[in-house]
Structure formats: C-alpha cells, structure tokens
Amino acid sequence: MLNLYLFQILNGLGLGMIYFLISVGLTIIFGLLNFVNFAHGGFFMLGAYFCYALLQATGQFWVALVAGPLAVGAMAWVAEKVLIRRAYHLPHTFHILITVGVALILQEACIIVWGPIGKSIPIPETLQGVVIMGKFAYPKYRLFLILFSAVIGFALWVLLERTRFGALVRAGSESTEMVSLLGADIYKLFSLTFALGVGLAGLAGVLSGPIRGAHPFMGPEVLGLAFVVVVIGGMGSFTGALVGGLIIGLVQSLMSSLWPEGASLMIYGAMAAVILLRPYGLFGRA
Amino acid sequence: MLEVRDIHSYYGKSHVLEGVSLTVGAGELVTLLGRNGAGKTTTLRSIVGVVRPREGGVFFEGQPLAGKEIYEIARAGIALVPEHRGIFGVLTVEENLRIAVREGWWTLSDIYDLFPRLYERRRNGGNALSGGEQQMLSMARALLSNPKLLLLDEPTEGLAPVIVDEIVKTLIDIRRTGMSVLLVEQNLAVCEKLADRHYVLEQGRIVYSGSAADFAADRSIRDRYLALGA
Numbered sequence: 126m127l128n129l130y131l132f133q134i135l136n137g138l139g140l141g142m143i144y145f146l147i148s149v150g151l152t153i154i155f156g157l158l159n160f161v162n163f164a165h166g167g168f169f170m171l172g173a174y175f176c177y178a179l180l181q182a183t184g185q186f187w188v189a190l191v192a193g194p195l196a197v198g199a200m201a202w203v204a205e206k207v208l209i210r211r212a213y214h215l216p217h218t219f220h221i222l223i224t225v226g227v228a229l230i231l232q233e234a235c236i237i238v239w240g241p242i243g244k245s246i247p248i249p250e251t252l253q254g255v256v257i258m259g260k261f262a263y264p265k266y267r268l269f270l271i272l273f274s275a276v277i278g279f280a281l282w283v284l285l286e287r288t289r290f291g292a293l294v295r296a297g298s299e300s301t302e303m304v305s306l307l308g309a310d311i312y313k314l315f316s317l318t319f320a321l322g323v324g325l326a327g328l329a330g331v332l333s334g335p336i337r338g339a340h341p342f343m344g345p346e347v348l349g350l351a352f353v354v355v356v357i358g359g360m361g362s363f364t365g366a367l368v369g370g371l372i373i374g375l376v377q378s379l380m381s382s383l384w385p386e387g388a389s390l391m392i393y394g395a396m397a398a399v400i401l402l403r404p405y406g407l408f409g410r411a
Numbered sequence: 412m413l414e415v416r417d418i419h420s421y422y423g424k425s426h427v428l429e430g431v432s433l434t435v436g437a438g439e440l441v442t443l444l445g446r447n448g449a450g451k452t453t454t455l456r457s458i459v460g461v462v463r464p465r466e467g468g469v470f471f472e473g474q475p476l477a478g479k480e481i482y483e484i485a486r487a488g489i490a491l492v493p494e495h496r497g498i499f500g501v502l503t504v505e506e507n508l509r510i511a512v513r514e515g516w517w518t519l520s521d522i523y524d525l526f527p528r529l530y531e532r533r534r535n536g537g538n539a540l541s542g543g544e545q546q547m548l549s550m551a552r553a554l555l556s557n558p559k560l561l562l563l564d565e566p567t568e569g570l571a572p573v574i575v576d577e578i579v580k581t582l583i584d585i586r587r588t589g590m591s592v593l594l595v596e597q598n599l600a601v602c603e604k605l606a607d608r609h610y611v612l613e614q615g616r617i618v619y620s621g622s623a624a625d626f627a628a629d630r631s632i633r634d635r636y637l638a639l640g641a
Binding site: 289292293295296298299300302303304305306307308309310311312 | 486
C-alpha cells in the first residue's frame with residue numbers, strides 16, 4: 126500500500142514537472158509581454174508530434190529531445206516576428222482571438238500531416254524497464270523525466286536569476302518602458318522570451334510523448350491545466366509555476382487512486398481555494 | 412549637442428507642449444524651470460521618445476531622433492533619470508546597475524566610489540530602498556550607461572535637505588567629467604548652484620531663457636513665472 130502511494134507520488138512529480146515546464150513559459154511570457162498565449166497548448170502538441178516524427182526519421186530519442194524543442198521555439202520566434210508582435214498594443218481579447226487562431230492552425234496542420242488519430246510514441250530503448258530500489262520498482266523513463274525536468278528547471282532558474290538576459294526579463298515585467306530607456310532592445314527581448322517560453326512547452330510535449338503519445342486535440346486540455354497552474358502559482362512567477370505545477374501533478378496523481386472520478390474536480394477545487402485565500406496566487410504580486 | 416526645435420506634444424487630445432525650443436551645448440548644465448503642469452516632464456519624455464511630438468523635431472549631435480525607438484535614442488547617448496526613479500523592485504541594487512552598463516568612462520567600481528551607500532546595499536532588493544537611495548540608484552544607473560547627455564527630472568523632489576546636498580555634490584562631480592545635463596527642478600537654490608543657463612516653461616511654452624547671471628540679477632522673473640519664494 127505504501128509502495129502504491131510512493132508510486133503515485135513519483136508519478137505526480139513527473140506530471141507536475143511537465144505542467145511546470147508548460148506553465149513557466151506561459152507565465153514568463155505573460156509577465157514580460159503582458160500577452161496571453163492561448164496557442165501554448167498547441168505548441169505543446171507540436172512538441173509531441175515532433176518527438177514522434179524525429180523518432181521515426183532518426184530512431185534517436187536524444188535527437189528529438191534536442192531538436193524538437195528547438196524547432197518549436199524557432200517556429201514561435203517566427204510567429205512572434207510576423208504576427209504576435211502586431212497585437213501587443215491591443216486589448217487581451219485580441220490576444221486570445223489571434224492565439225486561438227494559431228492554435229487551430231497548428232491543430233489542423235497536425236491532422237493534415239499525421240492524420241486525425243493519435244500516434245503512440247515508444248519509450249527509448251535505453252530508458253525502458255524499471256529501476257529497482259529494494260522492494261520498490263519504478264519505470265526508468267518516468268524517473269528520467271523527473272530528473273531531466275529538474276535539471277532544465279535549474280538551468281532556467283540560473284538563466285532568469287543569474288544572467289543579464291534574466292534580469293532584463295524580470296525588470297521588463299515591472300516596466301518595459303524603463304527597460305527601453307536603459308537602452309535594451311525590447312523587441313529582441315520580447316522575441317527571445319516568447320521563443321523560450323514556447324520552446325519550453327515544446328520540450329514538455331517531447332518529454333510527455335513516450336508516456337501520453339501525440340494526438341491532435343491534446344492542446345486545449347493542457348492549456349486549461351497550465352492556466353490552473355499559473356493561477357495557483359501567481360502570474361509571472363517562476364516559483365509559482367514550479368509549486369503550482371507540482372501541486373496539480375500530485376493532486377491529479379494521488380486522486381487517481383483515491384477517488385478517480387473526482388480528480389478533475391479536486392484540481393479546480395484547489396484553484397478555487399487558492400483564489401479565495403490569495404487572489405494573486407501563492408507567489409503572485411498585486 | 413541637443414536641439415529641441417519647436418515641438419508640439421499631446422497626451423490624447425490635450426495639447427501639452429505648444430512649441431518648445433531649447434538647446435543644450437556640450438558640457439553645459441541647463442535647467443528647465445516652471446510650475447507643476449507646465450510641461451517639463453513632457454519635454455523630457457519627448458526628447459527620449461516616450462512621447463512622440465506631432466510637430467517639430469528633436470536633434471541630437473545633428474541627427475534627428477524622430478522615428479527612432481526609445482532604446483535607440485538611449486544608445487545614441489541620452490539617459491533619463493525619471494521623476495519616479497524607475498527602480499526595479501524585483502531586482503537587487505546591483506542587478507539594477509548591471510542591466511544598464513555600457514562601455515565608457517563610468518564603471519561599476521567608480522559608481523560604488525561615488526555612492527558608497529549603494530555598495531553597502533548592493534544585495535538588497537530595489538523595493539527595500541529609501542527615497543534618497545532610490546534617487547542615487549537611478550542616477551548611478553544612468554551614469555553607468557555612459558551617456559553624453561543626462562536628463563534629470565526633479566532629482567531632489569521629496570528628499571531630506573541632507574540628501575539634497577549629497578545629490579548636488581554628486582551633480583557637481585558629474586559636471587566635472589564634461590557630461591551635458593538638462594535638469595528639471597523646482598528647487599531654485601539647487602538650480603542656481605549648478606546651472607550655466609536657465610529656461611522657464613509655462614503652459615507648454617518657453618517664456619524665459621537666459622544665462623545664470625542674468626537670471627540671478629533679475630528677481631522679477633521668479634516672481635512672475637515661478638513664485639516659489641526661493
């Protein structure tokens with residue numbers, strides 16, 4: 126019984142780290158650009174499909190793991206240059222209109238290329254099987270997922286907290302005007318941040334591929350969860366995305382053995398509780 | 412160095428600047444005086460590109476600034492120390508400084524020599540500073556971008572007299588480096604200690620300009636336009 130809970134807790138951590146990677150991109154984009162990206166789930170889906178396609182083409186999961194997120198980030202970079210940046214000065218409703226449009230284009234494009242039925246993605250050979258710790262066995266790939274996301278999370282923290290780029294991103298979330306007045310090219314900063322945030326969603330898509338596969342309608346579901354995480358953690362907060370992601374991952378995973386029917390309910394219950402107690406989220410600023 | 416030529420600026424429909432012209436020469440310290448709401452801040456914001464003048468133009472070292480992005484104007488060598496100081500609360504004091512650094516005369520260690528208080532507080536968050544410290548940080552940050560022209564918007568506003576003296580001393584040090592300064596200030600005593608020339612702005616128009624000596628000699632100007640009783 127205890128082993129079952131340990132199993133579910135580890136599953137929850139893995140799931141939570143995936144949610145973290147998706148949400149942290151959403152939240153830094155919102156923090157700096159004040160832009161709501163409803164295409165975020167679509168780019169996550171694209172990550173999963175790129176994982177499938179790159180595995181098919183090369184047979185190497187590592188290639189997919191590196192090239193997949195880069196390709197998603199590059200597409201986001203282009204989308205920001207040609208489309209997204211024209212909408213920054215418009216109200217949020219236009220951001221939603223435009224990015225929902227982008228999400229639909231991505232979804233339909235995936236259906237055209239890979240068909241309407243989802244694809245399952247094999248677990249890479251070196252990560253198949255289980256790790257045995259005493260009486261406890263846990264799938265290797267899921268353990269890899271937790272550790273790898275933790276490394277990426279740490280690297281991202283270093284980038285945001287310890288580099289000039291990160292300082293500019295944080296400063297820009299307070300005042301983009303003041304950042305410009307100090308001579309920083311704010312448009313370049315916007316493009317890079319958008320590409321980075323969306324690239325992280327792509328990475329989450331690649332990583333979750335071998336567990337959940339790729340299907341054309343996974344975007345909206347993931348987007349909804351990412352918003353729940355961001356609301357719980359607080360808009361624009363790195364720590365908030367991490368803690369919020371882990372909370373949702375753990376709640377979802379533990380509830381699936383305690384009370385499967387109520388798993389989704391509990392997620393929104395957790396969100397409602399946070400909003401009631403801390404309207405700006407656990408780590409949000411007013 | 413800087414030439415503002417007959418600019419008209421608006422906030423929405425309200426016509427804030429109705430033809431402002433002024434110049435700042437190399438190495439000069441020029442003040443822009445005037446009552447609240449006269450358009451002083453708008454003049455500075457029109458120079459740095461935050462507000463776009465609808466008529467007239469701003470020229471820096473002979474080049475027109477019209478159509479340039481804010482960051483391009485900053486990189487051309489104009490730094491603004493804004494009225495509300497613009498300190499980033501989520502960054503530490505040192506991060507606030509580091510993001511502004513551009514190659515040139517001033518380095519981070521020079522800045523810490525000039526403002527020892529900022530060195531002591533370098534690991535504190537920007538939101539943990541007193542008003543005087545924020546002002547110092549804002550000035551220090553502008554200097555680190557090594558501008559040719561420094562615009563200061565009421566740097567002594569709301570500060571204790573001891574701190575005001577410190578700011579004035581710093582401005583005197585800055586002048587010695589040959590940097591040009593355009594100073595918006597309500598504190599006449601401060602202006603008279605520092606300036607080569609003065610402009611007085613009223614209702615969006617320049618109503619007086621003259622040398623520091625002329626301004627000091629003609630007491631009627633301050634009664635007419637400023638009524639600050641300094």
